[in-house]
Amino acid sequence: MTIKYWLMKTEPTTFSIDDLAAQVDQTTCWEGVRNYQARNLLRDEIEVGDRVLFYHSACKQPAVVGTAVVCKGGYPDPFQFDRKSKYFDPKSDPSNPRWYLVDIKLERIFDTPVTLAQLRDRASLKEMVLLQKGSRLSVQPVRKKEFDTVVKLAKSL
DNA sequence: GCCAACGTTGGC
DNA sequence: GCCAACGTTGGC
Numbered sequence: 001m002t003i004k005y006w007l008m009k010t011e012p013t014t015f016s017i018d019d020l021a022a023q024v025d026q027t028t029c030w031e032g033v034r035n036y037q038a039r040n041l042l043r044d045e046i047e048v049g050d051r052v053l054f055y056h057s058a059c060k061q062p063a064v065v066g067t068a069v070v071c072k073g074g075y076p077d078p079f080q081f082d083r084k085s086k087y088f089d090p091k092s093d094p095s096n097p098r099w100y101l102v103d104i105k106l107e108r109i110f111d112t113p114v115t116l117a118q119l120r121d122r123a124s125l126k127e128m129v130l131l132q133k134g135s136r137l138s139v140q141p142v143r144k145k146e147f148d149t150v151v152k153l154a155k156s157l
Numbered sequence: 158g159c160c161a162a163c164g165t166t167g168g169c
Numbered sequence: 170g171c172c173a174a175c176g177t178t179g180g181c
Contacts, residue, residue, distance in 0.1 A: 011167090035176075058167050116168080134174045136166050 005147040006046060007053040007064070007130055008104070009138045017054050017065045017109055026106035027071055030139075031079045032087045034099060038139040043074040043100040046139075052104055053142055053150055055130070056113070063113035064150055072103035112157035114150055124149055 008030065010016070020028055033042060052068040076097035079087035092098035119125050129140040 009167090037176095062168070136175060138166090 001047065001049075004045065004047070004050045005053070005142040005144055006041070006050060006070075007055055007128075007140050007142045008068075009055045009057040011058045012056045012065075013059065016056065017106070020054070020068070020104075020106045021109060023106075027103055029072075029077075029103045030101045031077050033077070033101065033138055034087070034089070035138065038137055039098070039100055041139050041141070042102055045141075046070055046102050047073050051107070051147060053147060054106075061113065062116040064110070064119070064154070065113045066109040067107040067151065068104040069107050070102050071105040074100045074102055077101040110154040110157075112154060114153050114157065118153065118157075119150070122149065122153070 015028075020026060030042075033039060048070055050070040052070065053064045054066045054068050055064050056062060077087065077099040079085040080089040080092045080097065080099045081094055082088055087099075089098060116130075119128065120131060125131065125146055128142065128146050129135055129137065
């Protein structure tokens with residue numbers, strides 16, 4: 001199976017790439033995605049070994065700040081059944097879970113983040129899902145070429 | 158099934 | 170803080 005490429009958004013005030021680096025094994029579960037399109041990707045598409053662009057959103061400098069690797073494939077998000085969690089979903093049936101997640105492990109923190117503005121400056125990245133008007137998906141597919149371009153850009157900055 | 162109202166996302 | 174864009178909810 002060939003690996004696939006994704007971009008995952010997070011608000012750094014909630015969970016930043018430095019927080020990821022501080023986890024045991026630099027690994028975390030990506031809980032709390034409550035959007036069906038993203039759910040379908042987490043449940044059906046994203047597999048162990050896939051690569052991830054780690055993106056900081058809703059902050060001063062929106063940017064891809066590093067990369068990660070998927071280290072556990074789609075499985076039901078346990079927080080949907082936890083009454084005390086803010087991600088608790090009373091409508092989710094444990095025998096047919098509504099929400100899924102994956103685990104990711106830090107690969108690299110870019111020395112220099114690749115900002116949203118820099119992504120927009122690259123003609124070859126024009127078609128990135130992230131850059132499309134109104135695009136809000138918090139887990140989204142990335143083409144291999146786009147992934148490679150962003151990594152290369154980070155190294156050149 | 159339509160669609161208005163509402164809530165959220167996220168750049169600026 | 171503003172607001173455009175999008176997703177979800179729920180009455181009909």
